[in-house]
Each structure stands twice: as structure tokens, then as C-alpha cells.
Amino acid sequence: MAERKYNEEESEFLQIVSENIPHYRKLKEKTPGQVAKDIGWERRNYKKVENGKRLSTGLTYKKIAESLDVPIDKLFEDRNKK
Numbered sequence: 001m002a003e004r005k006y007n008e009e010e011s012e013f014l015q016i017v018s019e020n021i022p023h024y025r026k027l028k029e030k031t032p033g034q035v036a037k038d039i040g041w042e043r044r045n046y047k048k049v050e051n052g053k054r055l056s057t058g059l060t061y062k063k064i065a066e067s068l069d070v071p072i073d074k075l076f077e078d079r080n081k082k
Contacts (some may be wrong), residue, residue: 006055017049021050027068032046034067039067041060062075
């Protein structure tokens with residue numbers, strides 16, 4: 001199956017999320033497998049979201065934020081613009 005092509009806005013969003021999710025996951029000393037288990041996903045599918053290869057739903061991002069014990073807006077914050 002070919003990867004979906006994302007528009008510029010979606011690509012920018014995915015770039016931010018793919019920087020933030022691993023950042024907060026590492027701060028919490030969790031593995032991708034632990035977060036995947038917390039949200040009820042297989043690790044390989046979770047990694048697609050974490051790596052910015054898959055756009056997901058608000059509910060999924062909410063579950064990830066809960067697993068990492070961070071406010072959901074932290075996943076979407078451009079930490080490079082501070």
C-alpha cells in the first residue's frame with residue numbers, strides 16, 4: 001500500500017507531532033511498546049504516528065497524551081518557535 005501524500009499544513013503538523021511525542025515519551029522513560037499498549041494499539045501502528053508517517057484522530061492523540069501524562073496541547077506545540 002502506498003503512503004498517503006499530505007498537504008503542507010498536514011506535513012507541518014506531522015513534523016511537530018513527530019518531534020514532540022518521542023520527546024515526552026523519553027522524558028517519561030517509556031518505550032514505544034509501552035505507549036502502544038497503553039492506547040490499545042500494536043507497536044508498529046503506534047510508531048507510524050510517532051514518526052509522523054500517519055495522521056491520526058484527536059482521540060488517539062488524547063490517549064497518547066494521557067499515557068505520557070502531558071496536556072494534549074503539548075503534543076501540538078511547536079517547541080522551536082520559543
